[in-house]
Structures are given as C-alpha cells and as structure tokens.
Amino acid sequence: MHKFWAFLLLSAVISLPLNAQKPKNHTSAEIYHELQKLNFLGTALYVAAHPDDENTRLISYLENEVHARTIYLSLTRGDGGQNLIGPELRELLGVLRTQELLAARSVDGGEQRFTRANDFGYSKHPDETHRIWNKEMVLGDVVKTIRQLKPDVIINRFDHRSPGSTHGHHTSSAMLGVEAFDLASDSNAYSEQLNAMDTWQPKRLFFNTSWWFYGSRENFEKADKSNLLQLDVGVFYPELGVSNNEIASLASSQHLCQGFGRISTRGSQDEYVELIKGSLPEDKTNLFEGIDTSWSRIEGGAAIGEILYNVENNFDFKNPATHLPELVKAYNLLESVKDDHWKVLKSPHLKEIILGCAGLYLEASAENASTYPGATEKVNIEALNRAGQNITLESISITGTETKLDLGENLDKNQKQNHELQLKVSLDKAHTSPYWLKEEGSLGMYTVNDETLIGLPETPEAYTANFKLTIDGTTIDFQKPVIHRYSKPDKGELYEPFVVLPKVTASFEDDVMIFADGKPKQIPVALRAGKDNVSGSVGLNLPEGWKANETTKQFSIEKKGEVKTMLFEVVPPDNESEGFISPILTVEGEQYDKKLVEIDYSHIPKQSVLLPAKAKIVRLNIQKSGEHIGYIVGAGDKIPESLEQIGYQVHTIDVDNIQKGVLDKYDAIVVGIRAYNVVDQLKFKQPILMEYVKNGGNLIVQYNTANRWRSQFENIAPYSLTLSRDRVTDEQAPVEIIAKNHALVNFPNSITEKDFDGWVQERGLYFPNEWSEEFTPILSMNDKGEAQKKGSLLVAPYGEGNYIYTGLSFFRELPAGVSGAYKLFANMLSLGKEKIATENEVKG
Ligand SMILES: [Zn+2]
Numbered sequence: 073m074h075k076f077w078a079f080l081l082l083s084a085v086i087s088l089p090l091n092a093q094k095p096k097n098h099t100s101a102e103i104y105h106e107l108q109k110l111n112f113l114g115t116a117l118y119v120a121a122h123p124d125d126e127n128t129r130l131i132s133y134l135e136n137e138v139h140a141r142t143i144y145l146s147l148t149r150g151d152g153g154q155n156l157i158g159p160e161l162r163e164l165l166g167v168l169r170t171q172e173l174l175a176a177r178s179v180d181g182g183e184q185r186f187t188r189a190n191d192f193g194y195s196k197h198p199d200e201t202h203r204i205w206n207k208e209m210v211l212g213d214v215v216k217t218i219r220q221l222k223p224d225v226i227i228n229r230f231d232h233r234s235p236g237s238t239h240g241h242h243t244s245s246a247m248l249g250v251e252a253f254d255l256a257s258d259s260n261a262y263s264e265q266l267n268a269m270d271t272w273q274p275k276r277l278f279f280n281t282s283w284w285f286y287g288s289r290e291n292f293e294k295a296d297k298s299n300l301l302q303l304d305v306g307v308f309y310p311e312l313g314v315s316n317n318e319i320a321s322l323a324s325s326q327h328l329c330q331g332f333g334r335i336s337t338r339g340s341q342d343e344y345v346e347l348i349k350g351s352l353p354e355d356k357t358n359l360f361e362g363i364d365t366s367w368s369r370i371e372g373g374a375a376i377g378e379i380l381y382n383v384e385n386n387f388d389f390k391n392p393a394t395h396l397p398e399l400v401k402a403y404n405l406l407e408s409v410k411d412d413h414w415k416v417l418k419s420p421h422l423k424e425i426i427l428g429c430a431g432l433y434l435e436a437s438a439e440n441a442s443t444y445p446g447a448t449e450k451v452n453i454e455a456l457n458r459a460g461q462n463i464t465l466e467s468i469s470i471t472g473t474e475t476k477l478d479l480g481e482n483l484d485k486n487q488k489q490n491h492e493l494q495l496k497v498s499l500d501k502a503h504t505s506p507y508w509l510k511e512e513g514s515l516g517m518y519t520v521n522d523e524t525l526i527g528l529p530e531t532p533e534a535y536t537a538n539f540k541l542t543i544d545g546t547t548i549d550f551q552k553p554v555i556h557r558y559s560k561p562d563k564g565e566l567y568e569p570f571v572v573l574p575k576v577t578a579s580f581e582d583d584v585m586i587f588a589d590g591k592p593k594q595i596p597v598a599l600r601a602g603k604d605n606v607s608g609s610v611g612l613n614l615p616e617g618w619k620a621n622e623t624t625k626q627f628s629i630e631k632k633g634e635v636k637t638m639l640f641e642v643v644p645p646d647n648e649s650e651g652f653i654s655p656i657l658t659v660e661g662e663q664y665d666k667k668l669v670e671i672d673y674s675h676i677p678k679q680s681v682l683l684p685a686k687a688k689i690v691r692l693n694i695q696k697s698g699e700h701i702g703y704i705v706g707a708g709d710k711i712p713e714s715l716e717q718i719g720y721q722v723h724t725i726d727v728d729n730i731q732k733g734v735l736d737k738y739d740a741i742v743v744g745i746r747a748y749n750v751v752d753q754l755k756f757k758q759p760i761l762m763e764y765v766k767n768g769g770n771l772i773v774q775y776n777t778a779n780r781w782r783s784q785f786e787n788i789a790p791y792s793l794t795l796s797r798d799r800v801t802d803e804q805a806p807v808e809i810i811a812k813n814h815a816l817v818n819f820p821n822s823i824t825e826k827d828f829d830g831w832v833q834e835r836g837l838y839f840p841n842e843w844s845e846e847f848t849p850i851l852s853m854n855d856k857g858e859a860q861k862k863g864s865l866l867v868a869p870y871g872e873g874n875y876i877y878t879g880l881s882f883f884r885e886l887p888a889g890v891s892g893a894y895k896l897f898a899n900m901l902s903l904g905k906e907k908i909a910t911e912n913e914v915k916g
Contacts, residue, residue: 094567095435095552098428100389101311105136106428107384109181110421111377112139113414114365115221117274118182119214119249120229121241122191123150123169124327127229127280128320130343132180133305137316138360140224141417143183145217146173147210147245148191149508152833156331156707156750157673161884164669164681166191167506168329171676174529175326180319184529185221187213188508188518193833194801195240196855198247204516205244211255212265214248217527218256219269222413225359226253227278227345231285246279253277253349268523275363276350280343299347301356306341317341328675370411376402392429393459399426400544423550426543431458434550436470436537437557438495438570440632442680444602445501445572451475451554453491455539460485466540466547470495470554473535483541495535495554497572503666504571505682507531534572568678573602576629578610578655579667580687584889585653586717587644587691592621596637597655600668601629608659612640615651618689619643624656644691650889654686688889694718695820696898697905698739704754706747706774714886715742718894720901730757740770740901745883748776748788758787765790766871770904775838775879789877790870796841798861799879800853803831808852816850816867816876816899819906823899827892836880839863846870847877867903874903 098106116134120126126144134142151166160168170186177184189210195201218226230238232246255261257273281300283292307316321336345359353361367377379402383395403422409415427434433456443449451470457463463483468491469476475495483489507528511519520526535554540547556570577600587593597610607628612620621641629636642653657664667685672678696718702725703712712722725741735741741764748754765771773788778795788795807828809817817823828835835853840863843849849862865878878900885893 094565095433097433100387100392103392103425103428104384104387104389105309105311106421106425107380107387109135109139109141110418110425111367111380111384112141112365113367113369113373113418114138114360114363115141115143115223115225116359117218117221117223117226118142118144118229118280119147119226119245120144121147121239121245122153123173124324124330124332125229125242125245126173126176127343128176128180128323129305129317129341130227130280130303130345131182132319132323133303133307133316133343134359135181136309136312136319137305137307140360140365141183141221142181143185143217143221143223144173144177145185145187145214147187147189147214147248148241149186150191150330152191152193153330154707154745155329157329158671159708159710160329160671161887163509163683164671165329167509167679167681168671168673168676169327170506170529171671171679172326172329175676176323179323179326185217185527186508186529187217188520188526189213189241190513190516190518191241192515194799194837196236196801196858198235198240198244201240201244206517207248209517211248211251212262213527214252215255215262216265216269218252218274219265219272220527222272223274224363224365225276225278225350226274227280227359228348229280231279231281232348234285250277250348274350276353276359277348278345278359279348281346282344297344299352301345301347301353301359303343303345303357304340305343306337306339315339326675328673370409370414372405372409373411373414376405376409379405391459393431393461395429396426396461397544399429400546400548403548404546420551423548426548427550429459430461430463430543432456432463432541432550433458434537434539434552435557436468436493436535436552436554438535438554439556440570441556441558441568442571442573442602442632443495443497444575445497445499445503447497447603449495449497451493451495451537453477453489453493453537455483455489455491456486457483458486462544464542465489466542467538468493468540469538471536471538471551473498493537501534501572503574503682504531504534504569504680506679509681509683534570569680571680573668573680574664574666574682575602575662576600576606576608576657576659576664577602577666577668577682578657578664578685580653580685582687582713582717584688584690584714584717584887586694586714586889586894587689588694588696588718590644590646590691592641592643594639595642595653596639598635598637599627599629599657600635601632604632605630606659608657610638610658611656612642613652613654613656614642615649615653615689617645617649618651618653642689644689648691648693648891650688650690650891652686653689654684690889690891692718692891692894694891694895694898695902696720697820697902700738701901702735702738702741704741704743704747704751706744706776707750709745709774709883710887711742711744711774711883714894715897715901718898727751727753727757730760732760732763735760735764735769736767738764738769739905740772740903742901743771743773745774746776747774755787762790762870765873765875768872768904770874770876770901772876772878772900774882775836777838789868790875791844791846791868792842793840793844793847793866793877794842795838796863798839798841798863799837800835800839800855800861800864802855803834805835805853805855807835809850810852810862811848811850814848814850814867815903815906816865816896819899820902821895821899823892823896827895829892830890831881831885831893832888832890833884834881836864836878839879840866840877844868851880876900876903 149166150169367373508518533553611624
C-alpha cells in the first residue's frame with residue numbers, strides 16, 4: 073500500500089493527502105523541519121497543465137529550503153494520456169494520476185489543487201484548448217485558487233508568449249496564469265466568488281524558464297539574464313539527510329503510470345525563473361524579497377513568533393516534549409488572531425507539531441474496509457501518550473454523526489488506551505467516489521455541482537474522528553480520518569481509506585460488446601454485494617431494436633464483497649446498430665445503477681470509483697479472414713479483448729521464448745502499442761519476426777514513440793522507416809483514402825471515408841514521416857491548417873508476406889466500439905488472404 077518509504081524520507085505535515093494513510097510518526101529532526109516551515113508565512117503557487125508538468129526540484133526547494141507553503145495547480149488531472157502500469161484510461165487514468173500527484177506532494181511537501189478542466193487529449197494550439205475547455209470557467213477556477221490560497225508569488229511552468237510551440241494545454245496554463253494574476257484583485261471579475269472570499273493581489277509572477285526554452289544551452293548562455301532569478305536547487309538538508317534534488321527525483325518517480333521512475337541526482341543545480349509581472353528583486357535568489365514572511369505579517373502574530381522562533385532556535389532534539397507548554401501557549405494566541413486565512417492554515421500545522429512533540433498516537437480504524445448507508449460499523453480507537461506529558465483524553469467523536477464517547481481520562485505514559493465506537497451510517501450518507509466524476513461532464517470540463525469541492529484534489533474522507541485532548545490546561549481538538557487497518561501475511565500491515573459504497577453494484581465484463589453477426593450473445597452481468605445477505609432483482613435497459621430473452625431475474629448474495637454473475641441472452645437487430653446497455657437493480661425498494669472500479673497500486677491509496685454501469689453494444693456487419701492471431705504485449709492495450717469480440721482467437725506471444733518456426737501457425741501477429749519502447753527483448757527477436765513475414769506471415773506493428781531508443785528503429789521494419797512526432801489530434805479530421813485499390817481498404821470489408829466517423833480522442837500519433845519506396849501509404853489526413861500526413865497506415869510486401877506499420881489510435885477506437893476501426897483492423901489481419909479468396913473464387 074501507500075506505506076512507501078518516501079514517508080520515512082520526508083514527512084509533510086500540512087500537506088497530508090485527504091485520504092487515509094498510515095499515521096505519520098515524526099523524528100525530532102522532522103518535527104524541527106516542520107517548525108521551520110511553520111515559522112514562514114509566505115505562499116508560492118506553481119501553475120501548469122498536467123500531472124508530471126510540475127518541476128519538483130523547484131517545488132521542493134520552495135517548500136523545504138525557503139519553507140514557503142507551495143501549491144501545484146495542475147489545470148487537469150491528465151485523463152488524456154497513456155498508462156504504463158495498468159488498464160486505466162480516460163477518467164480512471166485521471167483518478168490514478170491525481171493520486172500520483174498527491175503521492176509526489178507527500179514526498180516534496182507541497183500541496184495539490186486542480187481546476188475543472190478535463191484533459192481531452194493532445195492539443196496543438198491554446199486557441200483550440202480554450203474552445204474545448206470552457207475558458208471562462210477554467211480561468212475562474214484559477215482566479216478562485218489565487219483568492220483562496222493568497223499566493224505571494226505565482227510561477228508558471230510554461231511560456232505564455234509562445235502559442236503553438238508546445239501542447240496547447242501548456243501554453244494555455246501560462247496564459248491563464250498571467251490573466252488570473254491581474255483578475256484575482258479585480259472585484260468586478262468573478263464577483264460571485266466574493267461572497268465566500270476576498271480579492272487578492274499576488275506580488276510577483278514568474279516563468280520557470282530553462283535553456284530548453286531558448287533552443288540550446290549555448291543560446292541560453294548568451295541570453296540576457298537581467299530579468300532572471302537563479303536558484304541553486306541542489307541544496308542539502310541535514311535534518312532530512314538528503315539533497316533537495318533527491319527529494320525532487322523521488323517525487324517525480326511517483327508518476328509511475330507515465331513512466332517517470334528515475335534515478336536521483338545530487339549536488340549543485342541551477343534553476344531559473346524569469347520575472348513576468350511585479351518588481352524585480354535586488355537579491356536575484358529571493359522570490360519573496362520585500363514580502364514580510366515572518367509572524368509579524370499578521371495582527372497579533374509578533375507574540376506568536378516570539379514563542380515559536382524561540383522554540384525553533386533552542387529546539388531540544390533529545391526531548392521535544394519539553395516544548396509543549398510553549399507550543400500550547402502559541403496555539404492559544406493563534407486561536408485568538410483575527411486573520412482567518414493564516415489561522416486556518418497554521419493551526420492544523422501547529423497541532424501536528426504538538427502531536428509530534430508529545431509522541432501522541434491517535435488512530436480510528438474501522439473494522440470493515442467499506443460500509444453502506446444505514447449500516448452500523450465498529451470503529452477501533454487507539455490513543456497513546458508516549459512522551460508522558462500531562463494529557464487528558466476528554467472525548468472521542470466522529471464528525472457529522474452522533475457517535476461520541478466521553479472519557480475525561482488521563483493518558484498515562486505509554487499506557488495504550490483502546491476504545492470501541494459504534495458508527496451509524498446515516499441513510500442519506502453519500503457514497504465515496506471522486507467528486508468530479510459524480511455528474512456527467514463534457515469533453516472539456518468536469519461538472520461539479522458542490523461549489524465547496526471545486527479545486528480540491530480529492531473527495532474528503534467519508535468520516536473523521538475528533539480526539540478532544542487537554543494538554544497543559546488547554547483543550548485542543550485533533551482530527552484523524554477514519555481508516556481501515558489490516559494485515560496480509562505476504563505484505564504486512566496495510567492501511568486503506570474507509571469508504572461508503574452502494575448495497576449492490578453491477579458491471580459488464582466488457583465496456584463494449586460487438587455483435588459481428590446476427591447471432592444472440594450471452595451477456596454476463598456481475599453483481600457485487602456491498603453488504604451481507606443482499607437480494608433483489610436485475611433487468612437490462614436496451615437500445616431500440618435490441619431484445620433480451622428475459623426481462624428481470626431475481627438474485628441473492630450471501631457475503632459482502634461476493635460477486636454473482638447473471639446471464640442475459642441479448643438478440644441484436646438485423647441491421648447495423650449501436651447504443652448503450654445498462655442494468656436496472658432493485659434492492660429493498662431502492663434502485664442501483666453503478667459499477668464499482670477499484671484502483672489498487674502500491675504507490676497510492678486504494679481508490680473506489682463509482683461510475684454508471686453501462687456498456688456500448690454494437691451490431692456490425694463485419695467480414696474477416698483467418699482465425700489465430702499472435703499478440704505481443706507492449707505498454708498495455710485492450711486490442712486482444714477487442715479482437716476476441718469479433719471472433720478471433722488471440723494468443724499472447726511470450727517474447728522471451730520466441731523461437732524460429734513457432735510463429736508460422738498465426739494468421740497474423742500484432743505488436744501492442746509501444747512494445748519496442750518497453751520490451752527490451754524485442755529487438756533481439758526482430759530477425760525471427762522478419763523471418764515470419766518473409767515466409768508469408770502478416771505482421772502489424774502499432775505505434776511506438778520516436779524519442780526513446782531511437783537507434784533501435786533501424787530494424788523495426790524490413791525497410792527504412794523513420795518515426796516522427798507527427799500526429800493528428802482532431803478525431804474528426806477528414807481522412808482521404810489514397811490507395812483506393814489496395815486490399816487493405818477492400819478486403820474483406822470495403823472501407824470508405826464514412827468508416828472514419830465517430831472516432832474518439834484522436835486519429836493517431838507518432839506517424840512515420842519518411843519511408844522507403846517499398847511502403848504504400850494508404851491514408852492521408854491532417855489537422856486543420858497543417859500539411860497532409862500520409863504515414864498513419866503503411867504497408868509493404870516482404871518476401872511472401874506483409875509488414876504493416878500503423879500509428880492510427882486503434883488502442884482507443886476498438887475499446888470504444890468504433891465500427892469503422894474494427895473493419896479496418898479486420899482488413900489488416902486479413903491481408904494476404906485475399907489471394908486465397910480470389911483463387912477459391914476462380915476454382916469456383
Ligand atoms: Zn503536460
């Protein structure tokens with residue numbers, strides 16, 4: 073689970089992800105480090121577009137060296153990208169990447185925010201980005217973030233002055249950062265926000281530049297740097313035992329689904345920021361120059377500072393508990409200041425430091441991992457005072473419920489107190505799921521109806537336990553999320569969020585079901601119990617023209633978590649047709665229609681995502697030749713499942729054990745996306761694959777990226793082929809068939825321009841831009857305003873067989889049930905068989 077060792081390296085007190093995780097134990101040095109941060113009253117906001125855009129070196133430097141509160145505002149959650157570690161795509165990938173960002177912030181100590189913008193995929197220009205996003209809305213979210221967080225300095229990752237030179241989302245993030253810098257202080261802008269917050273004017277806006285933006289290191293050397301600040305982000309933190317860049321590498325390495333795992337670096341390293349707005353500091357290493365970042369910044373703060381600076385300067389590493397009386401005194405003073413912004417921010421931080429100094433262990437762990445509205449759950453409480461100061465546990469309650477236990481008991485030194493609470497889950501308690509996915513959004517925006525959630529990285533935990541303690545005469549409330557703690561023999565102790573789920577959820581095995589002919593299919597509906605002894609009925613909603621043999625079926629499931637599969641025979645209509653199928657579940661008089669997706673990786677807390685349980689059903693008139701397909705798995709795609717849907721038998725080929733001759737039994741071999749990038753062994757087996765083609769085989773290679781292992785691409789094809797970064801991102805971009813007589817567009821399915829209707833996200837990516845004359849380009853397409861691109865589908869005969877290279881996004885289109893893409897893929901798999909078909913015709 074999320075018990076990754078990063079926490080041992082650096083614990084970030086105020087940036088605790090909202091979700092459940094292992095309670096943190098702080099060493100004296102870590103408490104001291106947090107004190108340094110507590111005593112700095114300044115804020116930096118870093119702005120970019122995606123998970124992984126952020127410069128963790130700079131974020132970590134601002135957080136841990138400058139000690140500023142540092143927040144990364146990622147406009148999107150990165151739904152549009154690819155996934156190197158699992159099957160999650162689109163909104164589920166957004167959930168995974170959100171958690172990877174939170175994991176990164178746990179390492180570097182920063183905080184995380186988002187807007188409602190949806191990463192709809194690659195965009196070549198900010199104009200297009202702004203058209204697809206609701207620009208006013210996204211800008212409003214950036215303005216709101218500034219008004220809420222009150223940053224002194226804003227740092228854009230990207231240059232707002234160079235539209236078209238990078239991903240449109242990138243430039244847009246910088247443009248919106250520049251606009252919002254001024255608008256946040258304008259009371260006429262987004263005035264509806266001002267009921268809940270004030271205007272705010274940040275002092276400086278920077279652009280986090282580097283030599284890369286100058287074209288080369290040489291250009292950068294020569295460039296005028298009078299407007300640039302230079303920061304050495306390679307500093308060493310003795311209290312943490314690491315260099316800043318080591319923390320940064322570890323933070324970046326949390327972006328595992330993007331393949332960002334990297335080795336760490338150490339030593340002096342310069343980072344540059346260019347002043348865009350505000351006054352240029354005289355000290356070219358100090359972003360906060362002229363800004364009061366001491367406790368004197370707030371009314372009544374000087375007295376707090378006097379105490380806390382003294383604690384910091386005279387910190388007792390042997391016995392931090394000796395500082396409790398002073399810390400409690402500072403807490404009381406802080407409670408009485410008028411400045412809500414800093415009070416709300418610094419109070420929980422100070423309380424965490426008090427907990428750390430007192431060696432207090434407070435935990436609320438639910439017996440079960442999940443519950444449902446109407447249930448009663450046992451919550452185990454552990455309270456332990458390890459430093460032995462005079463502390464009374466007054467009461468424990470669960471916020472938002474009537475669950476409360478009054479105690480008034482002294483916590484004796486190192487004498488563990490265990491209590492049991494009965495938590496009654498109210499009938500109207502919301503199910504736990506990412507809040508931005510609760511309503512249906514648009515291509516460019518999430519819909520969030522609850523204003524208070526907009527911007528938050530994740531849904532707040534279902535329940536929080538409140539420990540009321542009296543320390544040195546002062547009563548203080550400490551909040552801890554209710555989590556679920558358990559163990560596995562092969563993993564040890566594990567923590568996961570305690571979640572509220574429906575009594576029953578349902579799911580289809582496949583998101584898309586293809587009916588390649590008029591035959592009925594058995595469709596399994598998997599029902600998962602969210603409680604013990606659940607029973608009810610299940611039926612299907614079908615599009616017009618589709619029929620099921622039974623309207624409803626009764627079910628009963630004994631054990632929570634158990635899955636029962638019900639089979640429905642579905643009869644497709646005679647003609648081509650597509651639509652959505654969904655289950656209708658009735659349990660105890662209530663209707664349910666959600667599926668539960670769990671995302672469980674060791675570097676993030678387990679995620680429970682509730683989405684509408686629906687699947688696309690497609691009746692296709694598709695022809696195909698051949699039966700057995702060999703598949704070489706690359707970075708992960710669902711092409712094999714899709715091919716099985718239309719009746720192929722797909723066999724996974726174990727690359728390590730490819731031997732001469734064994735491939736000949738396949739009618740075609742398909743290479744999964746980015747296989748040459750991620751499967752090292754493949755380059756050694758390439759001669760065997762070429763031999764297979766030479767002997768009459770049919771090899772289909774899907775896209776690989778050009779930027780890694782470039783040298784390897786000399787032998788990716790039997791003839792010369794140069795991969796480029798050419799892509800066509802508009803999924804509606806017109807497609808012209810330029811090799812009209814080629815078998816690929818005629819056998820066994822006749823492909824027309826209409827087969828490119830209804831594609832999703834993009835046409836394709838990393839098209840070759842140069843190829844030798846043996847190749848025939850089949851299609852031509854381009855994004856608006858760009859030159860024609862003919863490299864999306866290339867085919868060359870080699871020996872007795874055929875070699876196909878395609879950057880078309882079949883890995884997106886087939887799982888989305890796009891009929892034209894299925895027909896074209898069936899033609900690729902059937903290539904070479906047209907000769908046999910013609911011979912048979914002649915033989916008659
Ligand atoms: Zn990006």
